[in-house]
Amino acid sequence: MANLTLRDVARAAGVHSGTVSRALNPATRDRVSPETVRRIDKAVRELGYTPNPIARSLRTSKSHTVGVVIPDLTNPLFPPMVRGIESVLDEYGYSPLIVSTDDDPEREATHISALLARQVDGLIVGTARLGDTTFDELAARGTRIALINRRAADSGLDSVTADDDTGMSLLIHHLATLGHRRLLCLAGPRNTSTAVARLRGFHSAVRAEGLDDDAQLVVECASWTAAEGAARFAEALDGGTPFTAVVAATDLVAMGCYDVMAERGLSCPDDMSIAGFNDMPFVNRLAPPLTTVAVPQYEIGREGAQMLMAALGQQEHMPRTVLLPVTLTVRGSTGAPGGHRER
Amino acid sequence: MANLTLRDVARAAGVHSGTVSRALNPATRDRVSPETVRRIDKAVRELGYTPNPIARSLRTSKSHTVGVVIPDLTNPLFPPMVRGIESVLDEYGYSPLIVSTDDDPEREATHISALLARQVDGLIVGTARLGDTTFDELAARGTRIALINRRAADSGLDSVTADDDTGMSLLIHHLATLGHRRLLCLAGPRNTSTAVARLRGFHSAVRAEGLDDDAQLVVECASWTAAEGAARFAEALDGGTPFTAVVAATDLVAMGCYDVMAERGLSCPDDMSIAGFNDMPFVNRLAPPLTTVAVPQYEIGREGAQMLMAALGQQEHMPRTVLLPVTLTVRGSTGAPGGHRER
DNA sequence: TTGTAGGCGTTATCAC
């Protein structure tokens, strides 16, 4: 049942294979007589024929395959995005080829070459770095690309990200309302649009709320990891500059702060409020549950995939920059400064 | 630079395209003179030629692609397995096509048809159900299959799972040592090998440790979810049969128990010890950190992929059943029964 | 409306 070809169907239906091809292709189906279509459909069903997509790809030079480039599948932030991507690709008859780069430019380059060699029709990229022109160059050479989660500075690429700016103001406003005046910002790596946008949002919100705007209160993390968050947070605690709350660039970074708090016997939020960003799965189960900005991960994936599908259809294409709305999710990790509970 | 073919290289090197093909294929490389090989390699490099895998696939009818069928990518148990799979497929020049079935047989069937239509060379399956002959039938028709995470009863399929039996005895022994005599077992769906193995392990360990072997103390969960775990655990609490510890089939099920404890103002482990299974990422960060049996998720993926790669090489193939070792990870969720701390 | 035939880029089987 596996190796049937158009010719087998043609023979069974008493027509030529070219006719079968036309009858099976929705675009050309109406160019063949209804009667013949019926006979062909019947033969297809009886034989259990399925077209060979590889032969089709060779002929049409479209693989119906897209590369999905993310930092790390084991980071809980990404599986929801991937499932979002999968859900729209399914609708279009495309399949994702997923690679994890571990945010290593070399791994990324290797994987992208491999994807291109496999003739993917486009790329959905979650690893863009500012100042890196890799994807612009690929796009210039005709590769269709949609950026998700991160953008690349004023490159003419389709992108969909969360509205980090708004998220930050919501969060800072929440902390200001609780009475915090000095917030430590653990920013992400400055070569990512996400980190830059969140940092900019932090600054403008701090000013808007009239909080202390102290350069000492902003620290850059070299990576989006708990370990890095822990290291930078510990340094800040030891540094002497006072603060009563931490705004972490990412939930993972916030988790690093939790670790340091535990090590030092400090209690959150009584001794220190901690907030994250993304609302990654399971952060509602941390102790305490993490206050964070919820980013629509699944929708980011869907929207990115949709953009790419749209771009594949068109010849020339006006790039779009989509910002998806976020919501503040207040949980137990933020409270009034110095707000020790009765014991 | 993209659409170069063998003929372009051949022209540049002054040979025939057939010769280039031979020179580029490691298996036939020695059938062409070293001097010619050099010229061809040079041309390849200068032109930046990459072979078209689609044309190759059409000719050889091997896609160098494998389908990876898992229940749900957003379940943190699976990304490590997928990365394990990816790591060995990489070595062999294969790419994974990943699908999530949500443990829905219909979705599974659809996805598998799609994968086969895409001409995958084999399947790595993490969704096998006992009594389901889908995969045996596929295997009988020549599809190469490796089962991971779950097996299918005495089907002659390659499989790699954790040593659930040993894991259970370690865990039960730990609880017995703490002084527990009545353990609630929240078993998984009985149509999965994993649930059956863990349940069998539970029974034999309970007997071996001389604990109470009460049929009331075993409850089946219909799915591997926190919600299901919560529902069954709540029922058991209300049921009147006493127990001092819970052995959950899975960390996710254990998390459901945490939820019920919190709702009812009960404290773990003081009022009730809770243990999970798998050591999923992040369960060390729950409150309290979860005692569980650590399953080598990454290695399961690697081993499964390795098996499949081996099977693809051979004509007839002796199926293997691999059991990977597990370790007990004791954390804060288990303690002596009724062991309230001083306040 | 349907048949014919050429070719997508490779590999493999022949000869030479």
Next chain:
DNA sequence: GTGATAACGCCTACAA
């Protein structure tokens, strides 16, 4: 050791 040639299964002008 190398060249010529025929598929692999499909699509698509072009003819009829």
